[in-house]
Amino acid sequence: AQRVTQPEKLxxxxxxxxxxxxxxxxxxxxxELFWYVQYSRQRLQLLLRHISRESIKxxxxxxxxxxxxxxxxxxxxxxxxxxxxxxxxxxxxxxxxLTFGGGTRLMVKP
Amino acid sequence: xxxxxxxxxxxxxxxxxxxxxTCSQNMNHEYMSWYRQDPGLGLxxxxxxxxxxxxxxxxxxxGYKVSRKEKRNFPLILESPSPNQTSLYxxxxxxxxxxxxFGEGSRLTVL
Numbered sequence: 001a002q003r004v005t006q007p008e009k010l011x012x013x014x015x016x017x018x019x020x021x022x023x024x025x026x027x028x029x030x031x032e033l034f035w036y037v038q039y040s041r042q043r044l045q046l047l048l049r050h051i052s053r054e055s056i057k058x059x060x061x062x063x064x065x066x067x068x069x070x071x072x073x074x075x076x077x078x079x080x081x082x083x084x085x086x087x088x089x090x091x092x093x094x095x096x097x098l099t100f101g102g103g104t105r106l107m108v109k110p
Numbered sequence: 111x112x113x114x115x116x117x118x119x120x121x122x123x124x125x126x127x128x129x130x131x132t133c134s135q136n137m138n139h140e141y142m143s144w145y146r147q148d149p150g151l152g153l154x155x156x157x158x159x160x161x162x163x164x165x166x167x168x169x170x171x172x173g174y175k176v177s178r179k180e181k182r183n184f185p186l187i188l189e190s191p192s193p194n195q196t197s198l199y200x201x202x203x204x205x206x207x208x209x210x211x212f213g214e215g216s217r218l219t220v221l
Contacts, residue, residue, distance in 0.1 A: 004152075006152075036210075042214075043215065044202075045212065046209040097155055
């Protein structure tokens with residue numbers, strides 16, 4: 001069965017420090033992975049997807065099939081990065097469902 | 111402006127009193143879905159719909175119903191709400207790129 005695990009519920013770093021939000025997945029097929037972000041009092045929105053291989057707001061994420069991971073990284077955290085982050089796995093079945101991890105709250109302190 | 115609109119945004123109700131949370135999207139998306147968000151559990155899919163008159167259960171469908179009579183609307187129905195359905199609910203529709211576009215959420219409290 002597919003599963004997405006985000007081991008850290010809360011991650012607190014100081015401004016300017018590097019940040020890594022961990023995501024591990026289990027899926028028997030070829031995975032398609034996403035990171036979604038939810039800023040305070042805003043709707044969930046897509047941050048990035050692995051097939052795009054892009055950097056959004058300084059964040060990058062590399063799919064590591066050997067380690068079944070899709071960690072989100074940023075070299076220098078900013079206060080405005082404080083938010084809830086969700087890793088998600090897309091199933092390539094009839095429903096094309098997304099399975100979300102439990103989420104990690106990132107707090108960037110001044 | 112492209113959007114997914116949910117109503118009500120906040121609701122407090124009592125056990126057993128039927129309620130409906132509406133969801134409407136103006137992007138002509140075929141796929142729509144409902145999620146609930148609970149601390150530590152992330153987002154779990156309740157129901158989804160691939161198109162008009164086509165609905166399927168997600169991971170946690172018990173206690174919920176949905177309908178999809180029109181492409182733009184996908185209401186979530188709680189026939190007899192219970193306290194364990196107290197949660198934050200999100201409706202979403204899917205863009206052609208595959209990403210989900212979410213509504214602002216509906217916070218439901220069942221006493």
